[in-house]
Amino acid sequence: MSDTAVDTQESTQEVPKVVSSRFDVDDGHTLHGYTQSGSFEGYAALRRALTMTPGAVSELVKDATLLGRGGAGFPAGVKWGFCAPDVWPRYVVANGDESEPGTYKDRLLMERDPHQLIEGSLIAAYAIGAAQVFLYVRGEMPHAQERIAAALNEAYEANFIGKNILGTDFSVDIVLTFGAGAYIVGEETALIESLEGNRGMPRLKPPFFPAAKGLYMMPTIVNNIETLSNLPWLLSHGVREYRSIGTEASPGTRLIALSGDVERPGVYEVPQGTTTFRELFESERYGGGIRGGRELKMFIPGGASAPWFFPEQVDLPLEGRVVGAEGSMLGSGAVVVMDDTTDAVRACWRLVRFFARESCGKCTPCREGTVWEERILRRILDGQGRPSDLDLLLDVADNISPGPYPLAAHPEAGLEAVPFPPRQTTICPLGPSSVAPITSAISRFRHEFEGKINRKDSIPVTSAGVTSV
Amino acid sequence: MARLTPDNLLLARKIIARFPEPRSATIMLCHLAQEQDGYLSPEAMEQVAELIGATSAEVLGTASFYEMFKMHPVGKYCVNVCTNISCQLLGGEELLEHAEEVMGIRSGSTTADGMFTLEDVECVAACTEAPAVQVNYRYFNRVSPDDFDELLEDLRSGELSRTIPSHGTLGNVRQDLHGDRVANITSPSQQVEPAWFPNGDSDEGPAK
Ligand SMILES: Cc1cc2nc3c(=O)[nH]c(=O)nc-3n(C[C@H](O)[C@H](O)[C@H](O)COP(=O)(O)O)c2cc1C
Ligand code: SF4
Ligand code: FES
Numbered sequence: 001m002s003d004t005a006v007d008t009q010e011s012t013q014e015v016p017k018v019v020s021s022r023f024d025v026d027d028g029h030t031l032h033g034y035t036q037s038g039s040f041e042g043y044a045a046l047r048r049a050l051t052m053t054p055g056a057v058s059e060l061v062k063d064a065t066l067l068g069r070g071g072a073g074f075p076a077g078v079k080w081g082f083c084a085p086d087v088w089p090r091y092v093v094a095n096g097d098e099s100e101p102g103t104y105k106d107r108l109l110m111e112r113d114p115h116q117l118i119e120g121s122l123i124a125a126y127a128i129g130a131a132q133v134f135l136y137v138r139g140e141m142p143h144a145q146e147r148i149a150a151a152l153n154e155a156y157e158a159n160f161i162g163k164n165i166l167g168t169d170f171s172v173d174i175v176l177t178f179g180a181g182a183y184i185v186g187e188e189t190a191l192i193e194s195l196e197g198n199r200g201m202p203r204l205k206p207p208f209f210p211a212a213k214g215l216y217m218m219p220t221i222v223n224n225i226e227t228l229s230n231l232p233w234l235l236s237h238g239v240r241e242y243r244s245i246g247t248e249a250s251p252g253t254r255l256i257a258l259s260g261d262v263e264r265p266g267v268y269e270v271p272q273g274t275t276t277f278r279e280l281f282e283s284e285r286y287g288g289g290i291r292g293g294r295e296l297k298m299f300i301p302g303g304a305s306a307p308w309f310f311p312e313q314v315d316l317p318l319e320g321r322v323v324g325a326e327g328s329m330l331g332s333g334a335v336v337v338m339d340d341t342t343d344a345v346r347a348c349w350r351l352v353r354f355f356a357r358e359s360c361g362k363c364t365p366c367r368e369g370t371v372w373e374e375r376i377l378r379r380i381l382d383g384q385g386r387p388s389d390l391d392l393l394l395d396v397a398d399n400i401s402p403g404p405y406p407l408a409a410h411p412e413a414g415l416e417a418v419p420f421p422p423r424q425t426t427i428c429p430l431g432p433s434s435v436a437p438i439t440s441a442i443s444r445f446r447h448e449f450e451g452k453i454n455r456k457d458s459i460p461v462t463s464a465g466v467t468s469v
Numbered sequence: 470m471a472r473l474t475p476d477n478l479l480l481a482r483k484i485i486a487r488f489p490e491p492r493s494a495t496i497m498l499c500h501l502a503q504e505q506d507g508y509l510s511p512e513a514m515e516q517v518a519e520l521i522g523a524t525s526a527e528v529l530g531t532a533s534f535y536e537m538f539k540m541h542p543v544g545k546y547c548v549n550v551c552t553n554i555s556c557q558l559l560g561g562e563e564l565l566e567h568a569e570e571v572m573g574i575r576s577g578s579t580t581a582d583g584m585f586t587l588e589d590v591e592c593v594a595a596c597t598e599a600p601a602v603q604v605n606y607r608y609f610n611r612v613s614p615d616d617f618d619e620l621l622e623d624l625r626s627g628e629l630s631r632t633i634p635s636h637g638t639l640g641n642v643r644q645d646l647h648g649d650r651v652a653n654i655t656s657p658s659q660q661v662e663p664a665w666f667p668n669g670d671s672d673e674g675p676a677k
Contacts, residue, residue, distance in 0.1 A: 053667055054498075089489075089660035101553040101592035104668035130491065139500070139537045140593060140606045145640035153645050162650040169665035171652035175487045176644045180496050181536030181604035183591065197492035197521065199534035216490060216657045269570060280510035304554060304592075334596065336555055350557050352485050354591055 014048045016245055018225060018233045018253045020269040029147050030156040032386075034115035044114055045235035049123050050168050057127040061231070065251055066237045067272075069105075069225030070095055070186075071303070071331050073250075073320045080128050081404045083219040089131035090219040092124050093195065093210075094228055096137040097186035098143070101304035102334030105255035105267055106225035106362045109135060110144035113229065114151035118174065120228035122160065123235060125172045128221055131450035132173045138192055138268035139180040149175050166291035169370055183358040187428050188222040190360065202428040206340055226255055228335075247273030250319050252335050256280065260299070263288035273319035277301065279313065279335060294339040298444070300332025305353050305405050305433035307420070308440035326410045327417040346453055348437040349377040355434035362437055363451035366431025372396045373434055390446070393438060400425060401432040406441040413445070471512035477505055480643075481520055487646055487657050491521040499532050504543065504637040508539040525581040544579045544586035545635045546624050548572075552589050556594035559611075564600050565589050567614040584625065586636075607633050 021039035021241050022028030034042035049057050051239050062077025083090055090144040093183050094117065098106040109117060121133045135152075152174060155161045167265040177195065184190050185200035192215050194200040207213050214220020230252060234242050243251040258280060259265045281287040290296050298308045303319075307328040309316075316322055320330045320427065338347060356370040376393050377384055397405070409417040422432045442449060473481055479536045481501055487596055498520060502513035509527070518525040533540045537575035550568055552561040565576060566589055574580055576589040595601035602617070609620060623629045634641070653660070662668075 055667075088662045089657055093563045098594045099592060102555055102596050103592070104594045104596045104598075129663050130659050131663060138594070139496075139535070139639070140603065142606050142639040142641075143608070146642040149642045153642075154648070156650050159650075163652045169577075170661070171665065173487075173652045173654055174648075175646075175654075177488075177493075177497055178500060178639065179535070180500065180532075181537055182534060197488070197495035197523070199531055200533075209555055212530065218657050258596050259599060260558045263496045265555075265599070300554070305605055336558070336596070338558060341559065347554060350552065354553060361545065400637065417673075418661055450577055 007468065012195075015269065015271060016253070017269055018242075018245070019109060019229045019255060020118065020267075022116070023108060027431060028112055029114055029151065031115060031158060032059060032149070034113070034151075038113075038116075040230070040233050042235035043119055046119050046126075046160065047124050047166065047230040047348055048235050049126055050166060054127050054129060054442060057235075060239060061234065063392065064234055064242045065249070066227065066230055066234065066242075067250060067252075067320065068224055068256065069226035069230075069333065070220070071100070071305075071329075073330065076124075076223060076227055076442050079209065079223075080124070080212060080221055082209050082225060083128055083130060083221065084212050087219050088129075090128050090409060091190065091215045091221070091271075092121060092128065092133040093215065093222045094121055094133065094135045094225055095186060095188065095191060095222050096135060096141075096225045097183075098131060098138055098332075099183040099227070100332045100334060101351065102257060102259055102336045103303050103332040104257040104259070105333055107138075107141055107144055108255070108267055109229045110141070110227050114144075114148045114380060116226055116229045116232055117148070117154065118151055119160070119351050121174060122165070122172065122229035123231045124221060125174075128219075130221070132175065134215075135174060135176050135197060136195060137176065139178045145178060146178065148208045152176055154250070167274050169436045170240070172260060182360075183313055183354075184428070184430060186310040186428070187285070190428070192220060193353055199360070201362045201431075207397055232422055233354075246271045247317075247319060249273070249321055254318065254330075254337055256318065256333045257412040258287050258335050260337040261291040261294065261342070262337050270318060272426055273317050275318050276315050277309070277318065277335070280335060288339070290337065290339050292339075293340065296343050297338050297340045298344070299338060300336040302329045303334035303352060305329070305429065306331045306334075307408065307436045308444075309408050310410070310444060312411065315406055324420040325404045325417065326357060329420045343395055344441045345377065345381055346446050347439060349374070349381055351437040352377055352434050353366075359430060363426045363431065366426045366434070369400045369431060370434045370455075373438060380449060380452050383452065386448075387453060389453060390442060394442065397435040397438050400436045401403060404437055407439060408443065471506060471510040472516055473502065473505060477501055481517075483646070486519060487644075487654060489654060489660075492523055494521055495523070495528060495531050496535070499528070499535075499538055500639060504537060504639065507635060507637045507659075508542050508544075511557070538637075542583075543636055546585050546604050546633065547586045547588060547606075547636050548621075549588045549590040549592070549593065549606075550576070550602045551593050551595070551599070551603075553592040553596075555592070556600040557598040561600035564612060564614060566615060572657070573617060583623070603631060604629075605633050605636050606639065 029034035189203035191201040210220040357373040361367040407418040514528040515525040
């Protein structure tokens with residue numbers, strides 16, 4: 001029952017630590033630690049930003065192509081530009097609701113480097129002209145809440161937040177607030193509802209961005225914790241150095257939570273686009289190989305909502321567009337590895353149960369459909385499945401996400417990739433996400449489902465060999 | 470019980486003042502009430518409603534959406550075992566079964582002595598540390614069945630009472646906003662374009 005283990009390896013020169021440079025520093029969460037350690041000088045980026053116009057800061061972030069790290073990968077600088085013109089006040093909301101299964105990075109950023117997040121939030125607030133920033137932290141993370149509260153108190157005291165920041169006219173408040181247990185609140189419009197004191201249900205679109213109408217119907221920029229945490233390094237080192245990491249389309253790094261059946265699970269900061277899944281799984285630097293020397297059966301490249309990948313996809317780079325074209329998404333940087341002992345039906349059921357539990361209930365296809373999906377899968381697992389169940393399952397799924405669902409290519413079966421994203425009959429992508437494990441699992445492991453249905457077999461299917469009986 | 474203590478009432482008013490609209494404090498105030506009482510009572514929801522200018526039905530409507538708010542007393546320690554995908558792969562479901570056996574209860578229920586409530590929960594963002602367990606939302610990583618037994622023992626003996634407060638308490642550190650440092654927190658209708666935000670394309674930073 002060790003303490004949280006993260007990427008504890010020596011930092012080597014070729015992989016710069018943009019956001020994780022203080023993860024191993026004992027007092028990295030304090031103001032002292034923040035200014036005295038790490039890959040840039042704490043609060044120097046804010047000073048630099050304050051010598052520029054807000055517009056110039058926005059331009060800089062746009063030029064850097066800082067892609068959002070919350071799931072959709074939308075460029076932050078571009079999103080900031082969507083604020084409804086001449087409408088005031090504006091707000092910034094830092095999305096710290098991290099609850100996508102497999103995802104573990106924002107909590108680390110909040111616990112181990114809260115000043116980095118605060119400085120990033122200040123830079124964003126300055127760029128868009130915000131009156132107030134809200135740091136919305138998932139309810140189940142009291143340690144992160146404590147660390148952020150302490151850091152906010154220090155930063156107010158040091159005049160990095162509040163009135164006339166660092167002796168300039170720039171004034172803004174940052175307020176810490178919590179969720180209380182609801183995955184859907186991570187969706188930005190649901191988060192705004194929650195912040196208004198309501199049930200956390202997503203709003204109808206359009207408007208597609210809260211930058212048009214957000215908190216109290218005012219222009220609101222919602223950014224992920226990791227997105228905001230990139231800003232201090234970016235402002236300190238500049239666009240050119242930032243863009244020298246990763247690829248042209250996806251510069252910079254990403255924090256990847258590598259979990260499941262690997263020898264060395266952990267949170268690793270990797271350059272975007274240049275690392276392949278194989279390297280992530282096998283290299284000593286990262287995963288150190290599939291656990292116990294077993295074979296890879298499948299993996300999830302971007303959190304529970306992402307369609308699965310299989311051994312055919314291991315040589316793809318961790319790059320949003322590539323992964324999207326190949327039928328899945330990089331999502332929230334959650335890579336879950338499953339070896340050949342994994343029961344595909346059981347894994348599928350567990351993921352679907354999550355979506356059924358977390359559906360907010362606002363729209364019918366999701367509210368009813370996810371529950372149906374879960375029940376059908378459950379009875380198949382329990383040895384009570386019917387031969388018609390797979391068709392029924394796919395039919396229910398089709399009501400939530402009509403048409404071909406994003407899928408990885410399967411050359412042996414003559415299947416081409418169906419690119420991301422899925423279509424939806426729902427208000428938000430949660431409902432369609434529940435379909436990802438279903439179509440992924442059935443497309444490859446239909447025989448495992450059929451085995452359980454036909455043999456009324458509730459014994460876990462343990463290897464590819466056994467299932468083909 | 471149930472009504473906020475004078476200290477907590479003071480704190481509640483401070484929390485409300487941090488938000489542009491009082492209703493935005495709903496969740497924070499429900500957490501405060503739950504911290505005081507260990508659960509969220511009807512009386513507490515009524516008082517929260519009074520404080521933020523809502524009806525108690527509205528507060529209940531909001532609070533009941535969120536998993537963490539318990540409308541009935543629960544154990545002193547909520548033991549949450551994650552069985553979601555990363556934990557499932559590394560024995561989370563078996564750990565839950567073990568927990569049910571040694572605690573003598575099903576997940577979702579509370580032991581007769583009121584010490585423990587056991588829950589089968591969704592991902593708690595500790596996926597690389599699977600299987601993960603939270604006790605009153607404090608983390609225990611890579612928990613084996615033996616570790617789990619030891620954990621229960623330590624909780625029973627009071628060994629962990631300093632690091633794990635009883636149910637309801639979240640962070641032990643609170644944000645502390647001094648009036649004289651606050652820039653400008655008012656309702657949106659009273660906000661205007663910030664004075665420091667340049668109109669058009671000036672090349673200057675904010676005035677010194
Ligand atoms: C069901 C659902 C859950 C989400 N959960 C989160 C979350 O926990 N954290 C997060 O940053 N974004 C989450 N998002 C994405 C947000 O809606 C939003 O796009 C994101 O916070 C924007 O930040 P970014 O542009 O910096 O990535 C979720 C989206 C959906 C549809
Ligand atoms: S898709 Fe599901 S979670 Fe999203 S709004 Fe509809 S019911 Fe709610
Ligand atoms: S799946 Fe268990 S902590 Fe994420």
